Structures are given as structure tokens and as C-alpha cells.
Amino acid sequence: MASCLFGLFILLAESCKIWAVTVTSLNPTPVVNEFDSVTLSCIVSSHTSDNRIEWKKLNAGTDFVYYDQQLQGDLKGRAEFKGSSIYIRNVTRKDTAVYRCEVVAVHDVKSFDEVSINLTVQVKPIAPQCAVPKSVPVGKTAVLTCTEHEGYPPSTYTWYKNGDILPRDPKSSPKFINSSYKIDYSTGTLRFSVTSKLDIGEYHCIAKNNAGHAKCKPQRMEVYDINIAAIIGGVLVVVLVLLIITIVIRLAYKRGYFAKKQPENSYKASSKADGVDYVRSNPVDDEGDFRHKSSFVI
Missing domain, CATH: 2.60.40.10 (Immunoglobulins)
Known part of the structure; x- marks a missing residue:
């Protein structure tokens, strides 16, 4: 069963x-x-x-x-x-x-x-927006950026200098062994911690994903020396000019160029003209005048 x-x-x-x-x-x-x-x-x-x-x-x-x-x-x-x-x-x-x-x-x-x-x-990336500083002082930090927001999956970024790809580690290439940069492939940031004359050149970036790639136009970055002597000379010139201006102003004050001039028609009227007898309203003054006149008659 x-x-x-x-x-x-x-x-x-x-x-x-x-x-x-x-x-x-x-x-x-x-x-x-x-x-x-x-x-x-x-x-x-x-x-x-x-x-x-x-x-x-x-x-x-x-x-x-x-x-x-x-x-x-x-x-x-x-x-x-x-x-x-x-x-x-x-x-x-x-x-x-x-x-x-x-x-x-x-x-x-x-x-x-x-x-x-x-x-x-x-989605294939579009041409990324690249920002490269035109000039940077020797020894200073320089930051280069590369971004685009249309590609899917999100793009990764590669930087080039004068047509040569920048390796992840600059010490791994004889061309870039004296450079001090770091690359963030996910954000497209290229950062030089200390720039030198060897970093002068044209830089461009390529954004890439599984659908394709796109690049921005090359832009040149210059690296210049800071002229300490010129800066000190400029400061001294400014101080000398200010000193001369101060001396000129003091001399002008001493010579009266900045004193206030009296108006030509201004004068101080005399309180009593010569030979004129004024009638006084004050009784004391009238009495005094009367006594003077009486004694004069006598």
C-alpha cells in the first residue's frame, strides 16, 4: 500500500x-x-x-x-x-x-x-575639461585637473607631457625621474609637489572607459625662477620714492605753500573812530562824561 x-x-x-x-x-x-x-x-x-x-x-x-x-x-x-x-x-x-x-x-x-x-x-566619454596653470614659480606646488561627467561607466584619466604618457611612478622612467608628481587616475588630478624647470612642457589628458575615449587640447605650463634681487630692488625704489615725497611735503609746509591765505578785503573795524564822540546809553557812562565836561568848563 x-x-x-x-x-x-x-x-x-x-x-x-x-x-x-x-x-x-x-x-x-x-x-x-x-x-x-x-x-x-x-x-x-x-x-x-x-x-x-x-x-x-x-x-x-x-x-x-x-x-x-x-x-x-x-x-x-x-x-x-x-x-x-x-x-x-x-x-x-x-x-x-x-x-x-x-x-x-x-x-x-x-x-x-x-x-x-x-x-x-x-556611454562614451566626451572631451574632458583640462585646467593647466600657465606659469608656476620654481619650487612651488602645481595642480592640473581633468574631468568629464558624461561617460558611463565613470572614466579613468591618463596624463601626457609633450606626447609622452606620464607613468604612475616618475622614478620608473628616465624621462621623468627628476619630477615629483602624483596622479589620481579616478579623479584626473596631476599634482606636482615641487616644480622645477624640467616640468616645463605641453600637457593633455585622455578620459577613457569601456565605451571609448576622448582627450582635451594640449596646454603649456611654464616654470620660472623667482628673482630675489629684483624684488629687493623694487622694494628699495618704493621706499626711496616715499621718502622723497615726504621731504618735499615738509619743505613745502615750512615755506608756507600749504598755509591759509588771509582774504584781501578782510579787516577789523575800530571800536571808536578818532575825533568822534559817541552817545552812550549807559547812565554811568553819561554821568562820567558830564562830570568830565563840567570840570572842563570850570
Whole structure:
């Protein structure tokens, strides 16, 4: 009895496998360059063709790509549905996402399966922006930068001097053994800790990823000596000029060139003109004048 039940169980299991639907992909992680074509592969294994197929794009949210037996969204007009797969022409960076093929077998015993395809669209770098100082004093630090933000995956950067590639370690090349620089290949920064006359030249940078590369125009960097004698001489000249100006101003003050001149018509009127007798309003003054006049008469 037990053996019969076990045989029946095996038979049912095999029957379920026959009725079940399975979904696979020939390439679950396709990588393609921008503006090329790609196939999102979805292979359905089922005993019946009566299957409901849906495609979804999983990015910031969930969007239908294929639903109700027709393409949806921005793929409409530049993609084709072939069997259960999707063929996309002229892919763009916006197509980078995870796509999911979902299949439901419609029959007496419904079955469901799905497969995910992770699509990566590579973007070629554009010409990077390079910044090279035109002139740097001997012994000072110099920083050269190279950046671009369009390429995907992110670009790596390589610097060149006079057409020769700058090695990671300057001591490894006879041409650059006396230089003291460091290169950051991920950020595109070239830093000279101590510049010398040997660092004079034309520099350019190349941004590169798996989709391609691009470069900026060469720019020349000069390295000049600091003339200490000229700086000291200039300071002495400025001090001498200021001293002469100070002496001239002091002499001008002493000679009265900066004194205030009196107006020609200004004068101080006398309080009492000669020979004129004023009538006073003060009684004391009147009395005094009277006494003086009386004594004068006597």
C-alpha cells in the first residue's frame, strides 16, 4: 500500500513538471554601447502556447514595458517583440535598468515563472575639461585637473607631457625621474609637489572607459625662477620714492605753500573812530562824561 502511494506521488510530481512553465534567459546581464542594439532574452518552456507574458522595467519605480500584447512607454516605436523577447534599437543611457519577464501559463493548473535581465548601457566619454596653470614659480606646488561627467561607466584619466604618457611612478622612467608628481587616475588630478624647470612642457589628458575615449587640447605650463634681487630692488625704489615725497611735503609746509591765505578785503573795524564822540546809553557812562565836561568848563 505504501509503495502504491509513493508511486502515485511520483506520478503527480512528474505530471506537475509537465504542466509547469519555466522561464530562462540566454544573457541575463547584457552590456551594450549607447546607440547600438540589444536583445532582452526571455525563453519560455511550456507544454502550451496559451501563456500571458508581461515585461516590467525596475528602475526608480516599476513601469510596464510589454503589457496587453503590446509595447509600452518609451520603447514603443524603437523596439520589437520577438517570441517572448524584446529587441531594442538605438539604446540610450536611460535604458539602463533591470527588466523582468513574467510568464503565466493559462490552463487548468495555472503556473508562473519569471527571469530578470540587468541591462547596462555604456556611454562614451566626451572631451574632458583640462585646467593647466600657465606659469608656476620654481619650487612651488602645481595642480592640473581633468574631468568629464558624461561617460558611463565613470572614466579613468591618463596624463601626457609633450606626447609622452606620464607613468604612475616618475622614478620608473628616465624621462621623468627628476619630477615629483602624483596622479589620481579616478579623479584626473596631476599634482606636482615641487616644480622645477624640467616640468616645463605641453600637457593633455585622455578620459577613457569601456565605451571609448576622448582627450582635451594640449596646454603649456611654464616654470620660472623667482628673482630675489629684483624684488629687493623694487622694494628699495618704493621706499626711496616715499621718502622723497615726504621731504618735499615738509619743505613745502615750512615755506608756507600749504598755509591759509588771509582774504584781501578782510579787516577789523575800530571800536571808536578818532575825533568822534559817541552817545552812550549807559547812565554811568553819561554821568562820567558830564562830570568830565563840567570840570572842563570850570
